Each structure stands twice: as C-alpha cells, then as structure tokens.
Amino acid sequence: MWLPLRPARLRTQRIGFALATAIPVLGVVVAALEIGRIGWSWVEVVTFGVMMVVSGIGIEAGFHRHFSHRAFAAKPWVRLALAIAGTTALEGPVLYWVANHRLHHAESDGPDDPHSPHTPARGRLAGLLHAHVGWIFGARRPSPGRFARDLLRDPLVVWVSRHHLWWVAAGLLAPALLGWAMTGTGLGAWRGLLWGGLVRIFVAQHTTYLVNSACHTVGRRPFASGDHSTNLRILALPTFGGSLHNNHHAFPSTATNDFSVWDLDPSGWFIRLLAVAGLAWDLKRPTAAQRKRRST
C-alpha cells in the first residue's frame, strides 16, 4: 500500500512542499499590504476570478471527479485541459494527487487514511491541522503502481504530470499577462501575478484542504457513508462543489454532487454543460432509490 520512500528523496520533496505551501502565503501577505498602501483595482478582481475558476474546476471536476473517480468520460482535449487546469492549483502532479485521494477513499478516517482529522494519537486541533496541511509533510506515499496504475498507462496524464512545473508557471504567467493587457502597465502585470497567481493558489490550496479537514469534522451528514465526512454548504461555491463531501463519500463515483436544491455544485454544472456540448458523456449519478437507501 505504501511506497518505501528513500530519505534523500523525502528531504527533496519536503523542501518542494514547503516552498509550495509558504510562497502563496507570502503572496497573500504582500497582496494585503499593497491593498492597504495603494488600494484595489479591477485587475485583482478579474485575474483572481478567472484563475480561481480555472484551477477550481481543474481540481474538482478534473483531478477529483474525472481522474480519481472516473465519474464521467470526456474528449481527450478536454481531459488534457482539465489535467493542466488542476495542476495550476499547485497541489502536486495529477498522478500524486489521485493516488493519495484513492487511498483516502479506501481507508476513509481509518489509520491508513493519508489525511484524516480523526487520529486517536492526536488531539482534536492537531488532528485538524494534520488533515488540513500537516499530512503533506508526512513520510508515507501511496504506491502509484497500486493506486494510479491506470493513469501511469495514460500518456496524456503522464505527460502533464512530468511537466507539472510548466503548468504551475503558466498559471502564474497567464494572470500577469491578463493584468498587463488590462492596464498596459508593469504594475498591472505584477498585480495580476500576485492576485491571479499567488493569492489564487493560496485560496485554491486551502479550499481543497478545508474539504480534507473541516468536511470530515463539522457539518451535516445526510448519508450513511461509513466515515466522518460532512456536507458544508457554506464552502460549496469556493470548493466548486467539493464541500458536499458527505454526498461524495456516500456516492464517490457521482459526476454531480447536488442532491437537493440547496446543494450548489459548480463542478456538476460545468460537467453537465460539457455533456450538453457533446464533450463529456457517461455521467454517473446515483438514482433516487439508491440515495434513499443510504440516507440517514
């Protein structure tokens, strides 16, 4: 189940993970100071908004529903776009993300769950911190041969994963160019980079992390899912539907998480739109009878 990671490789990875976690935080601090000093403009709003949709849909509809759970099928170029879009969130290469996530489901809230807040050895707060961000620095990696074998055979996924830092860089460059195009100034490019790049990466990372921490701790549990997963509707929009996490754990392969009118599921809307356009098909979704059987 676990990969015996070599100490030297673990050290290198931890340095990379530390930078990937800390630099966006630094970006948020600089961005806040700048807003205090010179005020805001539309560049921040537009670049943040556009890039948040790209990385948010990439993670939730792409990395999560399509690549981890095969909740729907899609045209190759759509799969490529989703893989690249998800990579811009700086949550690791798609191969790494998917292996961790499949193990999370196989062992949800058990001792081998990579990121459960419910570990008896830790207190409540330490457990939450571990599930949120601490687990990333742990020494255990799920075996890709066991948990991502299909994707290791998928040349498209392998290619996107191999060059994952290109896509992260593109996710920083694109909002900088957009900021420059909006203003024609270097300051516009800088603020695009800051808000559409670093602040957006911070928000994308921590909304995903909240699904791992908060959505296994507080919220409603409409379905018997055999773990502590919850629905937190307040996070539904920023997590692009990911925070409807109890729905998801009850029915992991569903392409759409909205089982009530109050379940806002932007990724589900996006996937339905792809289907209408003929770009995605075989959308999985539990029937009303299946949902009733599992409801608490």
Place this chain on the structure above:
Amino acid sequence: MNRDELTTWFRRKLGERIAVPPERIDLDRPLETIGLDSMEAVELTAEIEAELGRPVDPTSLWDYPTATALIAALCDDAAPGAELSDAEVDAELARMLAREDDA
C-alpha cells in the same frame, strides 16, 4: 541493445537516481522496494524509452517483479510479458472504485 548492455545501463541509471554505486544495485530485489515515487517512475521510464527508442509504460516498474525480469522483457519483445493488459488494469480499477461505492 543486448541484455548485458541494458543491464549495465540500468544499473548506472538507477544508481544515479537513488545515489547508490551501480555495482551495489540488487537487480533481483522487487522493484517496488526501491521506493521510486510516481514522478521518478515516470522519469525513469522516459529515459528507458529514449534509450530503447520505443514506448515503455511507467507501470512496467510495477508489472515485473524484479529489474532482472523487466530487463529480460525489454530485450525480448516477443517474450510473454508479465504486464497486465489495459482491460485487466481497467477491471482492477473498476473493482477498487466499486468497493468505494459499496463502502
């Protein structure tokens, strides 16, 4: 490239990657216990592809029990592979995902 050449090359490449002298690489040890992560597996198979000039699946590192078995298979295209077919991998994944749905 014959089997001896590929073996020497593989020892050197794996040795560089895991910082062990090539002569100390045990090619009969299960590949998985070497501890290559997914990115390293992808990079190493890309190197093998470049060396052999034909496509090699990164899952080869898990498909064969040892490096010796992998090298033997790479040298002899006609050899019956230990590889799972794509259909078998799909079936395995379907089972894993179905277990989740029933959990």
